[in-house]
Amino acid sequence: MFNVAILGFGTVGSGVYEVIKENNALLKQKTGEDIAVKKILDIRDFPGSEWESLVVHDIKEIIEDNDIDAVVETMGGTSPAFEFVRDALLSGKHVTTSNKALVAAHGTELLKIAKEKNVNFFFEASVGGGIPIIRTLTESYAGEHFKEITGILNGTTNYILTKMDAEGEDFEKALSTAQELGYAERNPEADVKGHDTCRKIAILASLATGKEVNFEEIYTEGITKIDTTDFEYAKHMKLSIKLFGDSKFEDGMLYAFVAPVMVERDHPLYMVNDVFNGIMVEGNMLGK
Incomplete structure (x- = not known):
């Protein structure tokens, strides 16, 4: 099982959740892994929703959870997104983000941490929408x-x-x-x-x-x-x-x-x- 945490559950965060849910079989076929959302960080509780039990309010519950393999940052802005992403990388978790403000301000530092920790810091969606320009370059x-x-x-x-x-x-x-x-x-x-x-x-x-x-x-x-x-x-x-x-x-x-x-x-x-x-x-x- 490959466990994912989502930071922020607005339009983008909820979209990530839906992709993992709806395309789960396809993702398993292509990756060889069962992928599941284990935790969602948000200030809201979402009572009565199907993801209510996944919601946490303290980033430490994600950073200190050794069962979480990857973090998807969808909060936007540079703070506290930077601190959360940095700590996730330092804890040995892969991180992906579409946050251009974060990547423009701190991308070099975050890439260095990812390399030192032998994890991935992906930000393909931060530039060009669906154009795969980051990997191309x-x-x-x-x-x-x-x-x-x-x-x-x-x-x-x-x-x-x-x-x-x-x-x-x-x-x-x-x-x-x-x-x-x-x-x-x-x-x-x-x-x-x-x-x-x-x-x-x-x-x-x-x-x-x-x-x-x-x-x-x-x-x-x-x-x-x-x-x-x-x-x-x-x-x-x-x-x-x-x-x-x-x-x-x-x-x-x-x-x-x-x-x-x-x-x-x-x-x-x-x-x-x-x-x-x-x-x-x-x-x-x-x-x-």
């Missing part, structure tokens, strides 16, 4: 010298820009639609001001260079100043506007930025629309 392209990584890394802003481009909506109307559909948070600042994309390109740049990249040092400009006039000019020039996170590697130096850019029709990311992400990697041997 670290495993498939392990022998590559990277020249540039460029991406549309935020589905919310890409949806807004797509609406502005295709339907002529202004920024506020497109944002409102995104919020109604659940694509944008009630407070969309992290998305529309580029902070989310900034953290993600910092993670990718760190993996490409093998060094910690401080996201706070990356020039970041969001899409709040883009208006319909910008798209009129873009269409006249047969271009589109996308929010790019970009990192270039030249002569041992890293140059990175986040900003809306004009994109030509023959660019690989031109056709990435709606809520979708897209990432372009250029290496010294494989090209783009």
Whole structure:
């Protein structure tokens, strides 16, 4: 039996629970293990729910449980997520997370602890949605010298820009639609001001260079100043506007930025629309 603990039981945490429950037979077929959720950390009790008996309120009940093999962190933010993840790794448990803020701020340190303890620290879902970019960079392209990584890394802003481009909506109307559909948070600042994309390109740049990249040092400009006039000019020039996170590697130096850019029709990311992400990697041997 392979036992899992989930930290935080909101939308993401409950989704992890459902995947393990509904796809349990498939997971066993592919891993050779019976996988079960043994404990759930949350401040709520969930009385009457099927997982009520699994809920704990003290992280120590998970850290000190030697029967728990892996921890899935779905809390978000950097604290106490960092402390909880660090302690889980130190206790010899595997950890997986989609928390980009955590990985951008503490990823290098957590990877070092995981290596020392001979456990895994996985964060594939922290960048690019369902695009398997983390393993691509670290495993498939392990022998590559990277020249540039460029991406549309935020589905919310890409949806807004797509609406502005295709339907002529202004920024506020497109944002409102995104919020109604659940694509944008009630407070969309992290998305529309580029902070989310900034953290993600910092993670990718760190993996490409093998060094910690401080996201706070990356020039970041969001899409709040883009208006319909910008798209009129873009269409006249047969271009589109996308929010790019970009990192270039030249002569041992890293140059990175986040900003809306004009994109030509023959660019690989031109056709990435709606809520979708897209990432372009250029290496010294494989090209783009």
